[in-house]
Amino acid sequence: MTSIPKKHPPHTLSLTVNGETHSFILGKGPNEVSPSHTLAQTLREKLGLTGTKISCDRGACGSCTVLLNGKAVFSCMLLTVECEGKEITTIEGLSDPKTGNLDPLQQSFIDHTAFQCGFCTPGIIMSTKALLNTNPSPTVDEVKEALSGNFCRCISHYHVLDAVMDVVKKEGNQ
Amino acid sequence: MKSFVHFNTRSVDEAIHLLKKYEGKAKINAGGTDLLGVLKDRILPEYPEAIINIKTIPGLSMIEDGEEKILIGALTTLADIINSSLIEKTFPLLKEAALSVASPQIRNVATIGGNLCQDTRCWYYRYPDGIGGRINCFRKGGKTCPAVSGENQYHAVIGAKKCYAVCPSDLAVALTALGANLTIAGQKGVRTIPVEEFYHPLGNTLSPDEMITAIHIPKPFPVARQTFHKFTLRKPIDFAVVSVSSLIFLDQEICTSSRIVLGAVASAPFRAYKAEEFLKEKKLSAKTAEEAARLALDGSKPLAKNAYKVEIAKTLVKRAVQGTE
């Protein structure tokens, strides 16, 4: 039987978000990350990355979608302490860090006005990004499936499909 | 979320040691897609003091091919199950079941072990403490089940007594049809139990110091027809209103034996023994399917608002027997 460490490790936590590593002290203080914080909370409240939205906070709507090691996940259903050593990408990490140019996917959403209130948009873009990373030339049905966990109450879905398929046409092989 | 002590465990032994130490006041966290909701709404009788992350245990995320069975580690994600060509080839019904769960984001994180152990979704049980106070239903130690005289459209239609909540796990239904077994490790050692016997009316048979480490699924021999049908209102996100999973062994058109399992109709996956018995040595036709469906739901006692579930269940059984979509 393995012995249990006396203190509760780790006392510090390092998170890699959009290629940058941030260190936190674990605890309950104002500048600390509590073991019960969700990744969504930490991104928004500690790192100021408010592009990631929290809506249902129960894993049902998709507005908090980020990439964890390239895969789309709900940041509201992950504990920050369990994300150490993982690559996290948020909507803020898509534009070119040097030029500031938007990702072609973001530009396409603008060109197609693929949103109304925009609350669901970062999550939808992140889910799409995860799909295009593994499948650069998806069919419309594959896009619908990849976005089936992202809800939009303003009914922007049709424009979203246009925006995504336009990028696929330009960047993919279709 | 209210705070807790958090551990990243490195071995099954260490996890069990911690479970034992906290005497029921610790919870295992696998994918967290169920547990975090349960914690946020504070629905457990006692809020856990410690959360034990088991994702840091090496070796529990794998799919291993054997001669007579396939072994799936408890930490294997639903996405890994869906993407496995071995699973697709050997257990298409399991792939279908996993694919029917929630959304891509959940399936990337949710584990097979967590899916089997997830808490019920009964809306009285899950009612958040923070909004107007706790609903103390029978499952939470109260005296009655509010669903009996309340909103019961998604509740049990067969075999329920004190609590009418249904088992929400789609994989439990699929794995019961496949005759799978669970390996469970605990303070007293390792035990094996069929998925079919894992659930009891108020949850599962795990004791506070136990965890699932693996799922073993026998390869059906001879090859059998496999189906998983799930009725929902929307395709993504929704839990099953009713599901039916079946394994039917056929010799020409004659059924030699079968396993037919209904989901979301009872507190556990419900095995339709009477229908299975009836189908033995029968030629599968519209008529035998009709009778099998009737027998599968024989003895059902729907509540005021869920008799429709009985009809849906019958239709799904008929489709399973006839092999139609």
Ligand SMILES: Cc1cc2nc3c(=O)[nH]c(=O)nc-3n(C[C@H](O)[C@H](O)[C@H](O)COP(=O)(O)OP(=O)(O)OC[C@H]3O[C@@H](n4cnc5c(N)ncnc54)[C@H](O)[C@@H]3O)c2cc1C
């Ligand atoms: C919006 C939404 C829709 C959903 N729709 C469906 C659906 O249609 N069908 C369906 O089947 N499910 C559905 N789910 C539930 C989802 O499948 C489960 O949340 C998920 O499978 C749980 O896996 P996890 O690894 O995240 O478990 P966790 O949340 O980590 O754990 C769940 C529970 O199991 C315990 N546990 C976890 N692993 C083990 C283990 N190895 N041994 C012992 N105990 C363990 C934990 O202590 C906890 O109590 C849905 C969930 C959401 C949020």
Ligand code: FES
């Ligand atoms: S806020 Fe995370 S899924 Fe809705």
Ligand code: FES
């Ligand atoms: S644009 Fe408003 S929710 Fe989608």
